[in-house]
Amino acid sequence: MNTIKTRILSAAVLAAFAYAPGALAADTIILGAAVSLTGKYTTDGEHTKRGYDLAVEAINNAGGVKVGDKNYMLEVKYYDDESTPARGAELAERLIRQDGVKLLLGPYSSGMTKAMGPVTEKFEVPMVQANGASRSLFTNGWKYMFATLSTSEQYLASAIALAAENADKLGKDAKEITVALAFENDPFSQDVRAGVLDDAKKFGMKVVIDDQLPRELNDMAATLTKVKALKPDILIVSGHAKGAATAVRQIDEMKVQVPILAMTHCDSADITGKFGDAANYTLCATQWAPTMTYKDDLFGSSGDYAKKFQEKFGYEPPYQAAESSAAVMVFADAISRAGSADAKPVRDALAATDLPTFYGQIKFDETGKNIAKPMALYQVIDGQFKVVAPTNAAEVPAIVPRPSM
Amino acid sequence: MLDNISILIAAPTITLDLVINGLLIGALFALTAYGMALVWGVMRIINVAQGEFVILGGYMTYALTTAGLPPLLTIPCAAAITFALGYVLHYAVITRIVDRDLFVSVLATFGISIVIQQLLNTVFGGDVRVVDAGLGTQFFMGGLIAVSEIKIAAFLLVCVLALVLVLFLKRSRLGQAIRATAQNPRAARVLGIDTNRVYAMTFALNAAICGACGSLVAMAYTIHPYIGLPYTIRSFMIVVVAGLGNLPGVVAAGLGLGAAENIAGFVLGTQFQLAFVFSLLVVVLVWRNWRLSRKRQYLK
Numbered sequence: 239m240n241t242i243k244t245r246i247l248s249a250a251v252l253a254a255f256a257y258a259p260g261a262l263a264a265d266t267i268i269l270g271a272a273v274s275l276t277g278k279y280t281t282d283g284e285h286t287k288r289g290y291d292l293a294v295e296a297i298n299n300a301g302g303v304k305v306g307d308k309n310y311m312l313e314v315k316y317y318d319d320e321s322t323p324a325r326g327a328e329l330a331e332r333l334i335r336q337d338g339v340k341l342l343l344g345p346y347s348s349g350m351t352k353a354m355g356p357v358t359e360k361f362e363v364p365m366v367q368a369n370g371a372s373r374s375l376f377t378n379g380w381k382y383m384f385a386t387l388s389t390s391e392q393y394l395a396s397a398i399a400l401a402a403e404n405a406d407k408l409g410k411d412a413k414e415i416t417v418a419l420a421f422e423n424d425p426f427s428q429d430v431r432a433g434v435l436d437d438a439k440k441f442g443m444k445v446v447i448d449d450q451l452p453r454e455l456n457d458m459a460a461t462l463t464k465v466k467a468l469k470p471d472i473l474i475v476s477g478h479a480k481g482a483a484t485a486v487r488q489i490d491e492m493k494v495q496v497p498i499l500a501m502t503h504c505d506s507a508d509i510t511g512k513f514g515d516a517a518n519y520t521l522c523a524t525q526w527a528p529t530m531t532y533k534d535d536l537f538g539s540s541g542d543y544a545k546k547f548q549e550k551f552g553y554e555p556p557y558q559a560a561e562s563s564a565a566v567m568v569f570a571d572a573i574s575r576a577g578s579a580d581a582k583p584v585r586d587a588l589a590a591t592d593l594p595t596f597y598g599q600i601k602f603d604e605t606g607k608n609i610a611k612p613m614a615l616y617q618v619i620d621g622q623f624k625v626v627a628p629t630n631a632a633e634v635p636a637i638v639p640r641p642s643m
Numbered sequence: 644m645l646d647n648i649s650i651l652i653a654a655p656t657i658t659l660d661l662v663i664n665g666l667l668i669g670a671l672f673a674l675t676a677y678g679m680a681l682v683w684g685v686m687r688i689i690n691v692a693q694g695e696f697v698i699l700g701g702y703m704t705y706a707l708t709t710a711g712l713p714p715l716l717t718i719p720c721a722a723a724i725t726f727a728l729g730y731v732l733h734y735a736v737i738t739r740i741v742d743r744d745l746f747v748s749v750l751a752t753f754g755i756s757i758v759i760q761q762l763l764n765t766v767f768g769g770d771v772r773v774v775d776a777g778l779g780t781q782f783f784m785g786g787l788i789a790v791s792e793i794k795i796a797a798f799l800l801v802c803v804l805a806l807v808l809v810l811f812l813k814r815s816r817l818g819q820a821i822r823a824t825a826q827n828p829r830a831a832r833v834l835g836i837d838t839n840r841v842y843a844m845t846f847a848l849n850a851a852i853c854g855a856c857g858s859l860v861a862m863a864y865t866i867h868p869y870i871g872l873p874y875t876i877r878s879f880m881i882v883v884v885a886g887l888g889n890l891p892g893v894v895a896a897g898l899g900l901g902a903a904e905n906i907a908g909f910v911l912g913t914q915f916q917l918a919f920v921f922s923l924l925v926v927v928l929v930w931r932n933w934r935l936s937r938k939r940q941y942l943k
Contacts (some may be wrong), residue, residue: 276761276764276765276769277764277769277869278769278867278869279769280764280768280769280770281768281769281770283769284768420913423914449912449913449914450912450913450914451913451914452913452914452916452917454869454870454872454873454917455913456860456864456865456866456867456870457668457864457916458913459661459664459905459908460661460905460906460907460908460909460912460913460916461908461909461912461913463657463660463661463664463905463909464647464650464909466657466660467650467654467657468650479770479771480771480865480867483771483773483865484771484864484865487773487864487865491780491789491791492780492789492791493780493782493786493789507771508770512773512775513773513775
């Protein structure tokens with residue numbers, strides 16, 4: 239089993255770090271992280287951890303982080319937050335108070351980040367997080383949290399814009415376009431929904447279906463039957479990996495014809511691998527794609543990063559891994575600019591970050607969100623993910639409407 | 644909501660589509676519920692791990708198809724594996740709690756369910772898994788009604804399984820022993836029935852039923868380690884509605900629940916589909932209580 243092999247491999251890598259000679263310990267900067275290794279976020283939690291590990295390894299291989307005129311190695315101390323917010327908050331406190339960690343990497347998901355945020359604020363420990371996109375994370379006046387990714391209300395707004403741009407191909411005016419929404423009832427998906435609703439309103443589009451999906455989802459036939467009945471021009475689905483997998487499977491099975499289909503989490507659900515042709519022409523929100531043209535000095539291009547990740551873990555990196563790697567790079571950059579690994583100076587250096595990475599430019603506003611990198615949209619074309627939006631970074635034009643299958 | 648109801652009225656084919664798809668999945672619910680009723684009736688144990696057995700069966704199918712077996716062949720394999728697991732679990736855990744308070748058995752099987760969940764998560768990861776049975780979709784009424792062939796196949800298989808099960812319980816020696824034990828364990832023991840063995844076979848049989856259903860769930864829907872609970876709740880709900888030892892009742896309740904759930908999902912939105920099941924359970928319980936209290940008045 240491939241996943242087991244890679245897991246053993248990553249365990250071995252971890253062990254190698256853990257048993258590094260004691261003399262090295264003095265020259266090591268420890269980053270703390272609580273990520274989901276068990277529970278419902280396991281898959282994405284692992285992508286997160288692998289992203290962190292790959293960047294730490296790359297930075298250490300390149301000589302570590304330069305502080306003053308000394309080089310320090312990076313090391314991450316991990317705990318498993320069991321996908322439970324309360325546990326995450328507990329572990330954040332444990333990392334800070336018991337383990338004396340002064341710099342924290344974020345967990346996976348907005349919910350977990352929301353639970354840990356108050357702790358890092360209280361102890362004034364900076365946290366660079368890569369997987370909490372919820373809008374509500376940036377409205378609390380938090381000073382110690384920084385996020386490398388685009389926030390969730392931007393996730394699929396581009397799909398609405400794309401529909402508007404292609405309105406003539408649907409034989410309609412932009413404002414005649416009808417929209418169907420199926421979103422899970424969790425903070426992240428609801429933010430995505432808010433962003434989509436805003437944009438739909440801007441174009442004057444009509445929302446004809448606005449269903450919510452339960453957390454225990456493996457059947458959305460009821461919603462899809464409604465889509466068949468009302469024939470909207472665009473269907474937008476967001477419910478993490480299970481939402482994407484369920485939607486693609488049942489849209490194909492029930493032969494739901496919808497001209498534009500957009501969703502989140504296509505890559506973590508591996509819709510092309512699992513469903514083959516059935517996934518064709520799906521539009522997917524992505525923070526990042528390996529085919530993008532961003533570059534940095536550590537990994538090289540986005541493509542180079544993808545190659546390294548593939549070599550090490552045996553699968554193409556999902557954006558969850560890429561943004562996590564970027565978080566480690568942001569820390570390394572801030573530490574070396576601050577000339578210290580203490581909480582306060584690193585925090586101030588983080589606030590002044592303006593870093594080009596393979597993942598995109600990273601620059602934080604005063605709420606801590608990354609304002610320099612736009613969201614992208616790709617489309618599955620012949621089993622390949624091709625970037626189709628934003629238009630200026632597109633590899634190919636989007637295929638609208640989806641040919642009937 | 645009213646819009647949705649008017650769609651149903653204006654386009655009866657959609658209603659029919661929902662009902663057919665609901666009936667097909669309802670058959671799966673009915674079979675797992677029948678397994679639960681069997682264990683409940685014979686052993687006085689409410690198996691809270693019912694849904695986890697289902698998901699386990701799904702994962703067995705996933706693992707075996709990944710290893711190269713044709714999907715439909717994995718159904719008996721999954722049933723055999725979960726049968727063995729049920730048998731082992733019986734001697735490891737269940738046999739110690741079979742005569743104890745109901746609360747103890749609920750706790751114990753709840754524990755088993757958590758262990759299975761976490762084991763699946765550790766071995767297979769938390770990812771969503773699907774198995775492609777390689778079947779297509781059937782269209783009726785000029786494409787207005789689409790039913791995937793795997794759902795039809797699942798429905799037929801469930802019917803066959805239920806039939807075999809009923810015949811087994813009616814005709815075979817072991818089946819008769821199981822029914823005797825359900826009626827009166829002490830009398831059964833007096834008459835020379837090894838009730839402990841009957842318990843083991845019952846528990847294992849239930850696990851096998853769940854395993855086979857799980858295979859079909861993996862092929863027709865999607866599975867991940869934490870999707871077991873809804874199946875447990877549905878089984879529980881069906882058994883409570885139909886009553887123990889009432890096979891026609893279980894079938895009717897299972898199919899009815901499947902269809903009602905789908906229509907509720909359409910009218911109220913998919914997020915209320917499970918909430919609807921819960922509410923229905925409450926309504927049924929209240930209604931039963933009311934009927935019982937009326938009966939009591941007559942007796943006064």
